[in-house]
Amino acid sequence: MELILYTERYDVSHAVHNFMDFYYSVNMKYLASDLLDKGLSPEQITAAVEKAIKVAHSSGIGAHKHFMPIFSGLENGVIQDCKLSHLAYGLVLMNADANLYAVGEFQVDVLKGFLNINL
Numbered sequence: 001m002e003l004i005l006y007t008e009r010y011d012v013s014h015a016v017h018n019f020m021d022f023y024y025s026v027n028m029k030y031l032a033s034d035l036l037d038k039g040l041s042p043e044q045i046t047a048a049v050e051k052a053i054k055v056a057h058s059s060g061i062g063a064h065k066h067f068m069p070i071f072s073g074l075e076n077g078v079i080q081d082c083k084l085s086h087l088a089y090g091l092v093l094m095n096a097d098a099n100l101y102a103v104g105e106f107q108v109d110v111l112k113g114f115l116n117i118n119l
Contacts, residue, residue, distance in 0.1 A: 056091065
């Protein structure tokens, strides 16, 4: 048997970083591509994810804890996708095109919950 990869020294910080990435990814139960089913186009999803990441950075939320770029299989191809935590999924929906029913409905539901009102 041949040894393919050997490192004489292991960087502990690299191992800890990899473990933390795995730990955060366990809580990322959504995919940005799931929003295709809600009527968003790939371009709209990309724009909304970019805005949501900016919100995470400006709010002091560690974006790496909520957004993880990945590749997903879709139909007969591979697409660039993003794993999202519950918070990230909400941020993406809040920053998506407001002309879409699913986006408007989500924004109103969030506001009703925040204001504790029923319409």
